[in-house]
Amino acid sequence: MRTVNVGLIGLGTVGSGVVEILARHREHFRTRAGVDLALAKCADSNPERAKALGLSADIFTTDVADVIDDPAIDVVIELIGGTGVARTVVLNALGAGKTVVTANKALMATHGQEVMDAAAATGADIFFEAAVGGGIPIIGPLKHSLVSNEIQAVYGIVNGTTNFMLTRMAEDGLTYDVALAEAQARGFAEADPTADVDGLDAAAKIAILASIAFNSRVTFADVPAEGIRSITPGDIEYAREIGYEIKLVAIGKRTAEGLDIRVHPTMIRSDHPLAKVSGVYNAIYVVGDSVGETMFFGEGAGSLPAASAVVGDLVEAARHIQGSCRGLVGCTCTESHPVRDIADLVTSYYVRLHACDQPGVLAAIASIFGDSGVSIASVIQRRAEDGDAEIVWITHEAAECDIRSALAAIEQLDVVDYIGSVLRVEEL
Numbered sequence: 001m002r003t004v005n006v007g008l009i010g011l012g013t014v015g016s017g018v019v020e021i022l023a024r025h026r027e028h029f030r031t032r033a034g035v036d037l038a039l040a041k042c043a044d045s046n047p048e049r050a051k052a053l054g055l056s057a058d059i060f061t062t063d064v065a066d067v068i069d070d071p072a073i074d075v076v077i078e079l080i081g082g083t084g085v086a087r088t089v090v091l092n093a094l095g096a097g098k099t100v101v102t103a104n105k106a107l108m109a110t111h112g113q114e115v116m117d118a119a120a121a122t123g124a125d126i127f128f129e130a131a132v133g134g135g136i137p138i139i140g141p142l143k144h145s146l147v148s149n150e151i152q153a154v155y156g157i158v159n160g161t162t163n164f165m166l167t168r169m170a171e172d173g174l175t176y177d178v179a180l181a182e183a184q185a186r187g188f189a190e191a192d193p194t195a196d197v198d199g200l201d202a203a204a205k206i207a208i209l210a211s212i213a214f215n216s217r218v219t220f221a222d223v224p225a226e227g228i229r230s231i232t233p234g235d236i237e238y239a240r241e242i243g244y245e246i247k248l249v250a251i252g253k254r255t256a257e258g259l260d261i262r263v264h265p266t267m268i269r270s271d272h273p274l275a276k277v278s279g280v281y282n283a284i285y286v287v288g289d290s291v292g293e294t295m296f297f298g299e300g301a302g303s304l305p306a307a308s309a310v311v312g313d314l315v316e317a318a319r320h321i322q323g324s325c326r327g328l329v330g331c332t333c334t335e336s337h338p339v340r341d342i343a344d345l346v347t348s349y350y351v352r353l354h355a356c357d358q359p360g361v362l363a364a365i366a367s368i369f370g371d372s373g374v375s376i377a378s379v380i381q382r383r384a385e386d387g388d389a390e391i392v393w394i395t396h397e398a399a400e401c402d403i404r405s406a407l408a409a410i411e412q413l414d415v416v417d418y419i420g421s422v423l424r425v426e427e428l
Contacts (some may be wrong), residue, residue: 001030007068098124134160135305157249159282161188162245163282244268346397377395
């Protein structure tokens, strides 16, 4: 057993968790995993973070090059985030032949192919378990445990912020704005919550999962994403009335026409396991042709859960180094499947709108749906607080393009005030 020297770049939330786990479990790693991990160098722009973590001055630097260029460093852990400096750090470390562990979903979803190519060029390893699902093991299982399967579908509740907000809206009737304020006050949402509430964070994660699950490169730009800003407690009540829950779901499916990849608020049946995932928890539901249906559940964010995944990768990286077997599993995107246009999606829809409460309104709207080839499964009409009618339409399966065409025409009706929510219904 030789000592594997680790260089850690980024001492923020996840980085501090990595420092804590390495200090707490170093002896356990020796006895249980057969590796000796030494935190040999750390870099961060803020020296106060190193002091707060009790790191000695002789292993700390503010220059990331000191970590990458140190020949004694075997593994570089990148925890900066983003696609700017972090991309340079990862590519330079791989170019120097060092193993890299990262939690950077944005980097892997946007520049994954470039990163994989850089690793292959020097025979280095790149690990990124923490990029999706925090502490939930999912990338490793997809690449190893489930490799005997053709993966048919991956569904994920992979953003804890929005899942917490939707849970609070469902359980206590909070409005979107109040739920967001609470999430921010409790540290679950950033001051600028755009990436979370608009589905962008989840889009990056499903791009990574889909690339691995379907062995075909999917990037962040390929994923249409919609967020939860338009969801109201009323929508959640209507959904429950007909046996559904509303969740922000990242969806990846293999179809005859290509890959169906998308993120949006989704109505899923209340008795499905994903519907029961609440609070800040994440879950990833995988369907394989041999294993059937499996679900991975746990905390999707936070210092120690994410650090757990990082250190798990680190232990595996150290085993590869000790066994002189790096580069065993590189890029698995060996196929090329088109990503299907969401306009070609066929599913059922939930549409909530406000209209004048007068004779002929229902007929006028139903006529437009019919002319667009959209069949109605059920209608719920209630008196709104302003005296108008709140009407909820549930459709049979219809093409996305036909739904959009119908809604564009419905919005032009003088008797329609506005369209509040349009949700897709997913029969998992």
